[in-house]
Amino acid sequence: MAKLPRVLCPVCNDPVAGVPTRRLGMLSVHDHKRTPRALVLCPGSMTHVPAADAIAVQEELPEPAAERAEAPTLF
Ligand SMILES: [Zn+2]
Numbered sequence: 001m002a003k004l005p006r007v008l009c010p011v012c013n014d015p016v017a018g019v020p021t022r023r024l025g026m027l028s029v030h031d032h033k034r035t036p037r038a039l040v041l042c043p044g045s046m047t048h049v050p051a052a053d054a055i056a057v058q059e060e061l062p063e064p065a066a067e068r069a070e071a072p073t074l075f
Contacts, residue, residue, distance in 0.1 A: 004030075005054035011044030018054060027051045 007018040007027055012034050018027030031045040 004058055005051065006056040006058060007049050007054050009042060009044040010047055010049060012042050014042075015055060017058070018049065018051065021048060023048060025051050027054065 004017040004019065005027065006015045007029060008014070009016050009029055009032065014032065014034075016032045017030040019030050021028045026048045027050075029044050029047050029049060032042050033040070034042045
């Protein structure tokens with residue numbers, strides 16, 4: 001899982017993932033829909049927003065395999 005910052009979509013104001021772009025200090029709003037079953041993407045998708053406007057940074061989930069370091073035994 002990638003650590004992507006969350007930004008507010010400039011159109012629907014929903015928190016969505018901000019994807020790094022080649023433009024320094026800017027993030028691209030990840031493709032998203034306004035409603036889950038909609039057939040079209042929100043027009044705010046792919047627009048660039050300043051990275052300083054990120055509202056949160058998603059933490060990486062812990063690896064489940066790292067928790068049990070020893071080999072699994074029957075009993
Ligand atoms: Zn949107």
